[in-house]
Amino acid sequence: xxxxxxxxxxxxxxxxxxxxxxxxxxxxxxxxxxxxxxxxxxxxxxxxxxxxxxxxxxx
Numbered sequence: 001x002x003x004x005x006x007x008x009x010x011x012x013x014x015x016x017x018x019x020x021x022x023x024x025x026x027x028x029x030x031x032x033x034x035x036x037x038x039x040x041x042x043x044x045x046x047x048x049x050x051x052x053x054x055x056x057x058x059x
Contacts, residue, residue: 001058010028018039018056024043039051
């Protein structure tokens with residue numbers, strides 16, 4: 001995924017299906033400079049992490 005699309009999804013009110021390493025996630029924030037996204041797993045909202053935007057897949 002590219003940074004622009006990840007930001008659109010993060011700011012959207014719609015539930016857009018995104019996965020990271022095959023697991024469904026929610027994008028909280030995207031950093032333009034580092035091209036990293038703060039995400040959490042839908043099944044475990046406590047498990048927040050920073051991941052490369054390129055590794056996110058829109059389903």
